Amino acid sequence: MKDEILERAADEEMQVHTDLALEARESCKEEGIPGVKIEESVHGASQVKVTWVEVLDEQGEAAIGKPCGSYITLEAEQMAVHDEGCHREISEALAEYLRKLLGGFGSPRSVLVVGLGNQEVTSDSLGPQVLNNLRITRHLEKEAENVRCVSGIVPGVMAQTGMETAEIIRGIAAETRPEALLVVDALAARSVSRLGTTIQLSNTGISPGSGVGNHRHSLTRESLGIPVIAIGVPTVVAAAAIVYDTVDALAELLEAAGSGNAAEAVDGMSLPERYQMVRELIEPRFGPMYVTPGNIDERVKLLSYIISEGINQVLA
């Protein structure tokens, strides 16, 4: 029955949204999802927990709600605290997996790095901040043939530009002809515990509705003609998701306390139905609301250093 609900949810685009394949996977609780291969490991001295989710076919796509491809998640509580040694190791882990994904596309020589998001909104400023610390090399004269050529752009969000991010990037890519795109973005997670402690790499590009901000329309190999690798960090949770979790926990509590009827009433709803109910309750007129920790500025700053350092190791 769970499967049915999930399939329906995927069809109806009504499921609880998460940008993390890891979390999408978790919502399918049983072991062994058909069409999805999962490998977990621990990386080096930094004890970064690595989960490699490979969506293999349409069945996997339906189960996870993400297109076919690789999704690598690095998790470490230490991303959120000042610890330079540890950050260096996380950067190295990131560099290693970024190199693998680029290798899968023939190690493209020229890469356009895109810092998605709104630099005026702290929780959405990860992309622009990473670009700030990137070594840009495309404009420098290069003799050596095997050196990579890195360009970068912070396109802004639609309220600032009046244009879809995808329009801007398509235009720039058509004109400057990079061999690959590397997109850095702030994501929305389902769980508060992932905020600022998780990095996701993927090789499937960015699709409608992803990210915190308003950068609809795809940035994918199909739409651009070049491979698109995405690096994302969850910095917000949709308010609806938090409420939903709490209601869920509340239902369990009530059940434990013997108030069976209500728990059943809530339990009887499908996952999408519940989420929709919660959204209708809290977002009547104000559009989407986001939940973010109080020290989001420090977390985004730390993570932008870790990520730009990782990218610099691979590309510069």
Place this chain on the structure above:
Amino acid sequence: MKDEILERAADEEMQVHTDLALEARESCKEEGIPGVKIEESVHGASQVKVTWVEVLDEQGEAAIGKPCGSYITLEAEQMAVHDEGCHREISEALAEYLRKLLGGFGSPRSVLVVGLGNQEVTSDSLGPQVLNNLRITRHLEKEAENVRCVSGIVPGVMAQTGMETAEIIRGIAAETRPEALLVVDALAARSVSRLGTTIQLSNTGISPGSGVGNHRHSLTRESLGIPVIAIGVPTVVAAAAIVYDTVDALAELLEAAGSGNAAEAVDGMSLPERYQMVRELIEPRFGPMYVTPGNIDERVKLLSYIISEGINQVLA
């Protein structure tokens, strides 16, 4: 019984926090709170709704959870949209009431304006942004005797300075001897509908735990020796408050649906008990979480212009 609960809540500091006296008043649903005088009016062409809450005595303090003094709230949906004409009228309304509050202190000639909050966090950057557009005059040579003398400071938050904001302001005030303090700050509201559409003026200073950020310790006449007027705008709602509201609405829904037991179970809890339960459910390890609208950058920018313009009209 409601009164009992509210009194207990006030004692136990466990009530649902709001920085707005208006909302504190609303939670006492019955008409006529002893020790509190309330006047509502509509201001001029801009149709700003003005609510003047006067907390008169200890009984009023207990009911509202705010110290004795004046709390003036200006409400207008148009604060959140681009409409220059309308913004000018709101600035004028603000100027009018600010002038009244200053008048109550003998229209002090020299004023130190403090922009509280963290300029690195969009929702907490209202104070610093207002200071950015203020006309500072203290350092200019003045012949005319009746001109006001305005100084300003953005003290930062404790994570940036290691010092309590109150320590910094006390030190600067002792050295530069302004006759009054005007504090601008981002506030936490209870209701999402107030975010970016409400301005509160008060003449009671700022007390522990107020505001979004971490500026504990009082900025009051008692602690500083000079009157303190505060201008605040709600820019966040505590995540717990949103969940709480939803749970409340959910309980009503369940009740309507006949799932009596659960509704009763929730209903049987006191307000503070419910809020505490919700907090424990969503803030296990991560400290306070805040809910903020997606376009918070535009709202804070618009409001900072409205407020700095209002202050400039009175002080410059």
Place this chain on the structure above:
Amino acid sequence: MKDEILERAADEEMQVHTDLALEARESCKEEGIPGVKIEESVHGASQVKVTWVEVLDEQGEAAIGKPCGSYITLEAEQMAVHDEGCHREISEALAEYLRKLLGGFGSPRSVLVVGLGNQEVTSDSLGPQVLNNLRITRHLEKEAENVRCVSGIVPGVMAQTGMETAEIIRGIAAETRPEALLVVDALAARSVSRLGTTIQLSNTGISPGSGVGNHRHSLTRESLGIPVIAIGVPTVVAAAAIVYDTVDALAELLEAAGSGNAAEAVDGMSLPERYQMVRELIEPRFGPMYVTPGNIDERVKLLSYIISEGINQVLA
């Protein structure tokens, strides 16, 4: 002989650079330059001094060192001081002339506004700051047919992007198809007295070597296929220019003091030779140096408001 020198200078691109047609004109001291039409007027209550320089043909291009087209300069000392009433009038003057230039291109309905320059360098941040206050409308649903559709972009500078600004803009324009481009940029002037007190409008686009930053390659009707209007404000003077002026003044002083030989020695050099000598003296290893006033942040902020307000009046 002066003419000879100037023609040679134009050929050799060695003349003292200025982005202002007004100043280029001034360096031709005699009245009546063939191929150039000049009209001076004073605009409205604000007493803005307006100089309309029309470069008519190749002879004019050679004399002024600027391509054929219109160059309108608005000058007012009050741009540099806080005076809101006055700024509104300057915005209106700007709007009036911007409307004229757009009218010359058939009043295009959709305009892409480009904020050139580096927002990290105060004196080069005029373009990005203007974009910050612009009303962007392209993404809003519009029923009315006669409403303009405004998009905007801050492309960054080559050190940040690795790409020529012209590449970025060409790509975006090809993809989003605006009917005209409006480019806002900080300029280099010859004279310190013009810093922050002059606005130049032109309808000839932007050509190599213009501006403070590094945005080479043309943004012109030829290169983009759509008309390009530029709004610029001088915010720096090349250090070499200031030295050059001083050396010039020094030579005059020496001459007056009877130290004939040296004065003659300097006098014997052509203008370009002198400038080149000065550049070689002060820029041996460090690349171009710029001179900027201490309060450049306030001047750029005031001017960005004036300009965005003027553009909003015309386009929004």
Place this chain on the structure above:
Amino acid sequence: MKDEILERAADEEMQVHTDLALEARESCKEEGIPGVKIEESVHGASQVKVTWVEVLDEQGEAAIGKPCGSYITLEAEQMAVHDEGCHREISEALAEYLRKLLGGFGSPRSVLVVGLGNQEVTSDSLGPQVLNNLRITRHLEKEAENVRCVSGIVPGVMAQTGMETAEIIRGIAAETRPEALLVVDALAARSVSRLGTTIQLSNTGISPGSGVGNHRHSLTRESLGIPVIAIGVPTVVAAAAIVYDTVDALAELLEAAGSGNAAEAVDGMSLPERYQMVRELIEPRFGPMYVTPGNIDERVKLLSYIISEGINQVLA
């Protein structure tokens, strides 16, 4: 005769201003200045050139134009280029000498770090940027007794606050009682070649007229009652200084070319006379003008990392 001129210059405060003791020393060309001890060395692998100028007595003060105390200058071209390994070594050199100066004051346990300057003006934003990356610890609970306690403040400049920086710092220091002050500031150099490639440490505090911005009034042990260590980096050269140098070089050129009279005329002026003449020529109405390199944003960013890292090594 040179000595006479220099003494007069010191008396008349008309000499060519530099914030670097190193440069003040250089203008006394002969070896062995009475009252001044100078030691030069090279630091470790990074090949940082270290010059320790010790002003011993009043005679030294008169010769150098700086109060008695230690002035340590670190010079390295690599400060201005991306080279992380090298930057780490410079941070270590800085940490070593900072530790020595603090040791001279008994290694104070609690330090207030002040980021002087205007964060809105790139060349003046070094102090605020260093504070951005500092580890602030005063507000954290500390069990260990031997841990330092670091607080920090960015006071802003007088145009923003209406207050003297010294007033603000005096007030905060009186209230929070640090045992020492560490002041970070952007400086004005005499020579373009020092911009962004030199760090000066001193233990004499900051005196009137120093720095780029407008932070007059002393921050010294006399005025505050606690020792004051200053870290400064030259980011601008006064425009007058550049012109002056060029005129000087020009005079030499003319002399070489045999135009004796003019050279003599210029040569006959004293240093202060020449500088004054140049200032009068270029700063008639516009106040001080500053010269800064085009890539000042990158240089200030790199240096702020190097310095905050050095301070963190010592204090955190």
